[in-house]
Amino acid sequence: MSAVLETRGLTRHFGAIVAVNDVSFQLKKGELLALIGPNGAGKSTCFNMLMGQLPPTSGDVLLEGQSIKGLKPREVWRRGVGRTFQITATYSSMTVVENVQMALMSHHREIYRIRxxxxxxxxxxxxxxxxxxxxxxxxxRHCAVLAYGDLKRMELAIALAHDPTLLLMDEPTAGMAPKERVALMQLTADIVRDRGVSVLFTEHDMDVVFAHSHRIMVLNRGELIAEGNAEEIRANPMVQEVYLGGGSVFGEGETAHA
Structure with missing residues (x-):
């Protein structure tokens, strides 16, 4: 099966600092892929390069076989890439449905001729x-009165408004209660299954990662150090060293914070 998303040697320098170094991976259709790593590992930098918010120093990003390197975020979005953010950004003075209507109007290129x-x-x-x-x-209901978990759900609806083939989710459960985290990621998994959307997400809650992702990649100091399913990642000595300082393997019900 051909990749929906592929990176080839993706690299980003900030002066002498190498934030992301030679990262290559593929994401297939209908796959839920987690990108994890400690703070400062380069996850957000990687996401920003995929979405066009940061140009790579070198390497390439391909969407369904076509390079999107150098495109502006709106152009990447038009190609079928949606994104949710760690901190939600909504129109608090509008209702829930109006926020989603705005996204649909943008998708239909009607945003500049509002009547x-x-x-x-x-x-x-x-x-x-x-x-x-x-x-x-x-x-x-107005967004200003929504619980945070409901805002996250609404943000997901907004991201789906232009029927994306690829969805980038930057810490989708940040700030949510444990039950809300599980519910949101189960919802995401259902969308992946029902719509065939490919999802790449970053996450700090390892319970969420191990329970819902089809595959996991681990980034540390800008480099991809491990890739595999939950069992393979739990057992990987390099991953144990990064997260636990050489301690025991992740337990089935254990949450590690990256």
Whole structure:
């Protein structure tokens, strides 16, 4: 099966500092791939290069076999790449459904010709997306009064508004309670299964990573040091050294913070 996303020797320097060094990997259709590593490992830098927010010093990024290196974030988005962020950014003065409607209007290139009846545009499609993430019942609530976990669900609906083939999720469960984390990642796994979307996500909660990812990559000091399924990553001596200083293997119910 051909890769939806592929990086080849992806590298980024900040002066003398090498933030990401020669990172190569592939993400297949319908795969949920976790990118983990300690703070400062280069995860966010890697994400920013994939989305076009940072140009690579060297290397390439391919989306469905075509290079997207050098494209602006909006151009990458137009190619079918969605992204959620560690800290949610929504229009707090708008309702839940209006936020998703805005995303749909942008997808349909209508954002610069908003009319007085804009609140009626794409409402049914927005409600359908909210239903996908379990938020349809809260469609007409203002975002300012939502719980943080609900904001994360709404952000996921917004990311799905342009029917992406690839979804980048930067610490999707940050700031959420343990039960909310599990629920959100199960929802993401269901979307991967039902829609065939490919997902690359970073995460600090190892319980979430081990329970839901099909495959895991470990980044340390900008270099990819391990790749495999949950059992292989748990047993990898280099990963144990990075996370636990040479201690025991991750336990089945143990959470490590990267």
């Amino acid at each position: 007085p009846y804009a609140h009626q545009q794409h409402r049914a499609a927005a409600i359908a997306l909210l239903d996908t993430v379990g938020m349809a019942a809260q469609a007409d």
